[in-house]
Amino acid sequence: MVLVSSAPSTKAKLCTSIAALTLQCIVATLAAPIALPGCPEACGSIAVPYPFGFRQGCFRTGFNLTCDETRQPPKLLVGDGAEVVDISLTDGTLRIHSKMVSIWLNTRSNQSDGLWSAGLTDEGPLIVSIDHNRFVAMGCNVLASLIASSGDYVSVCSVYCPDRPWVSDTSCSGVGCCQMPIARLGLPSYDLQLGALNWRTGDSLRYGAVFIADQEWLARKAPMLQLNYFDNPYKIVDSTLIPTLVEWSLHVGDDGKLYWGRDGFDLYEHRGSVSVNCFIVADGLYIQKARCNCSKGYEGNPYIANGCQDIDECQRPDIYPCHGTCINVPGTYRCLAKKGITSLPGLITVIAISAGSGILFALLGIAKITNKLKQRRAKKLRQKFFKKNHGLLLQQLISSNKEIAERTRIFSLEELEQATNKFDQNRILGGGAMALSTKASYLINMW
Numbered sequence: 001m002v003l004v005s006s007a008p009s010t011k012a013k014l015c016t017s018i019a020a021l022t023l024q025c026i027v028a029t030l031a032a033p034i035a036l037p038g039c040p041e042a043c044g045s046i047a048v049p050y051p052f053g054f055r056q057g058c059f060r061t062g063f064n065l066t067c068d069e070t071r072q073p074p075k076l077l078v079g080d081g082a083e084v085v086d087i088s089l090t091d092g093t094l095r096i097h098s099k100m101v102s103i104w105l106n107t108r109s110n111q112s113d114g115l116w117s118a119g120l121t122d123e124g125p126l127i128v129s130i131d132h133n134r135f136v137a138m139g140c141n142v143l144a145s146l147i148a149s150s151g152d153y154v155s156v157c158s159v160y161c162p163d164r165p166w167v168s169d170t171s172c173s174g175v176g177c178c179q180m181p182i183a184r185l186g187l188p189s190y191d192l193q194l195g196a197l198n199w200r201t202g203d204s205l206r207y208g209a210v211f212i213a214d215q216e217w218l219a220r221k222a223p224m225l226q227l228n229y230f231d232n233p234y235k236i237v238d239s240t241l242i243p244t245l246v247e248w249s250l251h252v253g254d255d256g257k258l259y260w261g262r263d264g265f266d267l268y269e270h271r272g273s274v275s276v277n278c279f280i281v282a283d284g285l286y287i288q289k290a291r292c293n294c295s296k297g298y299e300g301n302p303y304i305a306n307g308c309q310d311i312d313e314c315q316r317p318d319i320y321p322c323h324g325t326c327i328n329v330p331g332t333y334r335c336l337a338k339k340g341i342t343s344l345p346g347l348i349t350v351i352a353i354s355a356g357s358g359i360l361f362a363l364l365g366i367a368k369i370t371n372k373l374k375q376r377r378a379k380k381l382r383q384k385f386f387k388k389n390h391g392l393l394l395q396q397l398i399s400s401n402k403e404i405a406e407r408t409r410i411f412s413l414e415e416l417e418q419a420t421n422k423f424d425q426n427r428i429l430g431g432g433a434m435a436l437s438t439k440a441s442y443l444i445n446m447w
Contacts, residue, residue, distance in 0.1 A: 032300045032309050043067035044074035049089055051250075051303050060303075062124045063248070078126070078246075080119025085243070089301060092248055092281070092291045093129060095214070097241040103142055103194050103208035111195040116146070116212060118244060120188035125248045125289075127186040132245040134179045134215045136172070136222075138229050139208020144178075145193040146212075148185045155180045158197050159208065170223035177226045179218060186247060207233060214243045249281050249289035274331065275308035297331030 034049040035041040039058035042048055043065070053059030054067040054076070065084060066077040076084040078096060086095040098118045105112055120126045137144040140161030146154050157178035169175040192210060209229070229236045275298040282289040294300055294308035301307035313320035313333035320326075322335035417423065 034301045043076040046076045049301050082118040094246040098244040100209040100211045100237045114192035117189035126246045129245040129247045130182040130186045133212050136179045137210045138177045141197045142208045143195045143197045144210045147191040155182045170226045172222040209237045211242045214245050217243045249291050252288040276302045
């Protein structure tokens with residue numbers, strides 16, 4: 001598994017879905033190379049990160065692979081020819097294609113011995129993963145045992161066939177097919193011990209198959225594989241490639257570039273660096289095994305100098321969300337809140353302006369309503385005085401006599417105010433009856 005930067009590049013955008021070109025895109029977008037300088041980073045469509053390699057001087061001791069370029073596309077091989085389909089630096093695993101081992105039992109011995117191996121060397125850093133694989137047996141009336149080189153049993157599977165089990169049961173739980181975990185020891189290879197189960201007189205030959213398979217693949221493929229096996233067992237055994245997960249690690253005693261640092265194991269390539277973290281994965285009596293990963297906030301290849309590069313989290317908002325201002329720092333990032341009016345004086349100013357505007361608009365509204373009420377009140381008062389002073393009678397008298405109407409004019413209050421300078425006492429003509437007559441005229445004409 002190669003960790004890839006999410007930052008797009010021109011080269012990445014031009015890549016097609018073809019496997020080889022896709023790999024070139026992955027390599028092109030990496031912040032740092034995955035192999036040593038001058039060494040190829042891929043075989044066909046499979047990335048080959050250091051400590052692995054297939055050219056002299058490009059791999060650590062025990063991590064040599066073979067790139068068969070005579071095939072199209074080229075195939076990456078390990079050991080005696082098992083195909084490598086994936087290498088993960090993060091998990092410390094290789095995914096390889098292994099084969100089934102045939103089981104033949106006859107009536108004379110009722111047992112047989114064999115060997116399961118993917119061609120891995122006993123001295124190498126590669127072992128079968130006991131956490132990711134299952135031991136599987138298929139066939140009828142067979143007891144299959146997986147045995148370590150020490151003679152210890154690490155898994156036993158029994159397969160029973162009462163009557164056409166492939167029709168009624170494809171759960172691989174013991175009827176026609178059995179799967180069991182591998183206990184205790186992960187090794188490059190295992191011995192097989194095969195015996196008859198429920199042997200009956202007249203049974204002359206028993207045929208079956210055993211293999212070690214990735215449990216995730218097995219969960220998806222076991223039912224169909226079981227059906228196909230009982231339909232044509234010889235063809236399935238010869239043609240089926242089984243995905244198997246192999247673990248790898250550095251041997252502390254044999255690896256001259258791994259040393260015991262202040263806080264644990266470290267690589268000489270990264271002395272004093274915080275970007276790499278090495279840790280023990282197995283601590284035995286005679287050998288210690290360790291692996292390295294990039295520290296949190298870094299990605300790349302921890303087994304080469306400057307191979308772990310800082311992740312720019314600000315360029316990956318989908319993974320590292322920030323709802324403010326993102327600032328990348330080595331190993332992590334900071335997210336600053338968006339700028340706004342957060343100070344108390346600024347907040348008080350905004351509140352004061354808002355409140356003042358509200359009060360101003362309220363006062364203007366009240367003044368306008370008060371003015372309208374005064375006008376309505378004045379109009380009603382004029383109507384009241386007009387009626388009280390017999391204004392209606394005067395209007396009827398004037399309108400009924402044409403001669404009086406032509407000689408009589410009714411002045412409005414506004415006209416009288418203008419003519420008398422707002423009823424100035426100095427503008428009153430005469431006194432007595434004349435004054436009363438003027439006042440009467442004023443009262444009559446209030447309209």
